[in-house]
Amino acid sequence: MPTEPELREAICEVGRRLWMRSQVAANDGNISARMADGTILCTPSGVSKGFMEPGQLVRLTPDGRVIGDGRPSSEAMLHLVCYCARRDVHGVVHAHPPYATAFAALGCALPTRYLTEIAVSLWEVPCTEFARPGTTEVAEVALPMLATADAFLLRNHGPVTVGRDVWEAHHRMEWVEQGAQVAAIIAQIGGAEPFSAEQLDELRSIRADLGLGVDPGDHNPSGCIERIAEGWGRRAGRASTAPTQE
Ligand SMILES: [Zn+2]
Numbered sequence: 001m002p003t004e005p006e007l008r009e010a011i012c013e014v015g016r017r018l019w020m021r022s023q024v025a026a027n028d029g030n031i032s033a034r035m036a037d038g039t040i041l042c043t044p045s046g047v048s049k050g051f052m053e054p055g056q057l058v059r060l061t062p063d064g065r066v067i068g069d070g071r072p073s074s075e076a077m078l079h080l081v082c083y084c085a086r087r088d089v090h091g092v093v094h095a096h097p098p099y100a101t102a103f104a105a106l107g108c109a110l111p112t113r114y115l116t117e118i119a120v121s122l123w124e125v126p127c128t129e130f131a132r133p134g135t136t137e138v139a140e141v142a143l144p145m146l147a148t149a150d151a152f153l154l155r156n157h158g159p160v161t162v163g164r165d166v167w168e169a170h171h172r173m174e175w176v177e178q179g180a181q182v183a184a185i186i187a188q189i190g191g192a193e194p195f196s197a198e199q200l201d202e203l204r205s206i207r208a209d210l211g212l213g214v215d216p217g218d219h220n221p222s223g224c225i226e227r228i229a230e231g232w233g234r235r236a237g238r239a240s241t242a243p244t245q246e
Contacts, residue, residue, distance in 0.1 A: 001036040007166070008054035011041060014093060014170045019050025023097035023177060028158075030073035033166040034083050034090040038062055042079055045071045049095075063231025074134035077228050081139035082162050084224035085146045088215065091166030093173045096158040099180035103127070104153040110176065111183040113194035118179040119203045123213065125176055127153040136229050143221050148214055151176050 002010065011031045018024045018031075029049050032042040040060045043049065047056055058070035064080050066072060073079075079092045103110050110125035112118050126149055131137035142160060145152035151161045151172050159176045163169035186192045195203065207213060 002165075004035060004041070005054065007033045007035060007041055008057050010166050011043065011057060012052045012054055014166055015043065015049030015052045017170065018093070018095050018173070019048065021097075023095040023173070024049050025096065029093075029095040030075050030079065031094075031166065031169075032076070032079040032083075032092045039067060040076075040079065040083060042072045042076050045073050061231065063227050065231050075138060077136055077139040077232055078142055078160065080228045080232075081143055081224050082146060082160075084228060085143055085221040086162065086214070086218055087220070088164060088218040089146075089162040091163045091169035092160065093163075093166070093169040094154075094158065094160045095173055097173070097177035097180070099184050100125075100153065100176045101158045102184070103180050104158055105156055107155050110151075110153065110180055111186075111194070112179060113200070114186060114192055115179060115182060116203060118175055118182075119195065119200070120207050120210070121175050121212065122149075122151050122172065122179065123204075123207060124149055125151045125153060125159070125179070128155050130155045131157075133157060136225065136232075139228060140225055143224060146214070146221065147219050150212075150214065 011033055014031050018029055027046050027048055030043045032040050034040055041057050042060055044056045044058050058072040059067040060072055062083060064076060075094060082089050082092045104127060107127055109127050112122055112124055126145055128141035128145060131141040151159060153159050161169045161172035161176060163172055
């Protein structure tokens with residue numbers, strides 16, 4: 001496992017790459033990583049992801065209590081629910097890359113049946129119901145996605161990716177955006193044939209050989225929303241307004 005300083009630097013580097021590639025605007029987006037002791041390092045509220053310093057990151061208990069100083073991202077509950085529901089997840093990235101975010105605005109799953117790399121690496125990128133940003137609703141709509149997906153779209157908001165570390169989550173965000181961009185281009189130039197059932201079977205077996213996909217043994221959503229909402233000082237299912245939208 002990486003050390004805390006290594007994880008802090010990795011999160012800042014992922015933030016710089018998201019910002020450099022116009023996948024976040026202003027203070028948008030949030031990134032986190034789970035440390036060896038189970039605590040979470042999360043990006044702070046109100047800071048551009050292109051200009052973060054390692055010391056600005058906020059450390060949280062698994063149920064969202066701040067350890068030390070700092071104000072975590074208003075979407076920290078989204079990250080906490082990913083860690084709570086999936087023991088294999090040690091990195092989470094949320095950003096607003098334009099093509100994937102356009103699909104989120106349409107409220108439809110990302111097309112993943114045109115490109116081998118996207119199908120093998122992601123398989124599916126479903127879209128949630130609408131949730132008000134900065135509220136427990138975001139964690140609530142994200143929770144069912146985590147049963148089968150390593151990437152999903154928050155409706156009218158943007159994509160979320162998880163990974164075994166923060167770099168894998170970031171790579172998946174890159175695939176999500178590239179897959180969305182290619183799908184948009186395909187639509188513009190007249191469409192393309194998606195994979196056949198036989199091709200999908202072959203891609204599914206490649207994916208299995210690579211050990212990709214959610215292991216049911218890694219997924220346990222029970223009690224996550226209640227635990228996180230309690231730790232965060234909010235009641236599950238009840239919205240509260242966040243100071244900033246990220
Ligand atoms: Zn956002």
